[in-house]
Amino acid sequence: MDLAFATEAAPGRVNEDHLVLAPGFAIVLDGVTQLPGLDTGCLHSPGWLVRALGAELTAALSADGAVALDAALAGAIETVARRHADTCDLANPDSPATTVAIVRERPGFLDYLVLCDSTFAYADAHGVTAITDDRTERLAAYDRVSVARVRNRPGGYWVASTRPEAAAEALTGSVPADSVYRLMICTDGVSRLVDCFGLGWPDVFGLAERAGPRAVIRAVRDHETAHPERLRRAGRRVKQHDDATLVVGR
Template identity: 65%
Template structure:
């Protein structure tokens, strides 16, 4: 697979997204921004987590091209836990975490995995489908204590952190490569263009193909500046700016 990509940190912050591309797969991670003063029990932050998890995922996907994506992710989370078990409290529910989106060519199929709120979007036969894991949108309360209670718990939401079993809760599937005309992988810093600002996935594809992936990020930033009041869902107010990353498969 050949990809064009772009990534940009939210203004004034370090970029907690991490993208890895190869001829057979793409891995996109979005580190969860930690609230100020939050006790995570960990000496590391989201940037360390996404880089470390990404390294383990890339190694595993390269070594075993036929392994199930959920098994690969579970093994990578276990490996990350071993990397910082000696310095950090892995029982702390606020340990650094990340969303995960993976696509892989395997034979005649495109396989995908999505954990938490990044997205895989593809078009086949003129029909666009966006694959995401929207369980964070179903939460009734978003204060730090409520989120910690349901994070990586049945009935709550799942994210890559210190629980390898979260991989088994990811959204997985496959589609035939034959007839697959468009494909992109993105973080929620990109999907907000559709989910909050009224764009459509066909329009996102067209903009990325016509002007390049960076133009999609620029479009997001414009909307964040001029219509921040739209970043509200079920009474939850989302941050005005977010890290934004997308990878577009070239035709």
């Protein structure tokens, strides 16, 4: 794979996205923004979690090129949880959390994993296929209490936090490597181009192909500024600006 990337914090904020590019795989994590005054029971920030989890995933995928991606993620979550179990309340449902997207090349195949609302998309002779874990979009309510109540529970949604079993709920699969000529993994700060602003995935791929991944983020910012009224998904308003990260490959 030939890979390129871009990442940018939401204006005026610290970037809580994190990415890793290595020979044979790429990882994108999107730390879940914590609301002011929220009691997480944890001394650590989403930024700490994405870096710690990214490091553990990198170690696992580098050590074993055939390990199942969900098994690697479960082990990484467990290892990171042990690291702060003595100082933090890991049972708190608002513990720091992150989405996860991974793509890995191995002989003959591209493996992928998507947990929570990041996206893996690829183009082949049949067009573009986008794989997104959209369970957060199907929640009946989206206030602070309701979301905490259904996080990492059957019937709710799953995200990487303190429970290794969340990894088994990720969307995983493989596609024949020789059939794919473009691919992308991205956070929802990028996929809002499709979810909110009406572009198609072929449009996003085309922009990245013509002008590079940084141009995709510029398009996000332009749309956020010009059309804030479109920032609604599943009947709820989302924040005007979000951290945006994408990895594109061919």
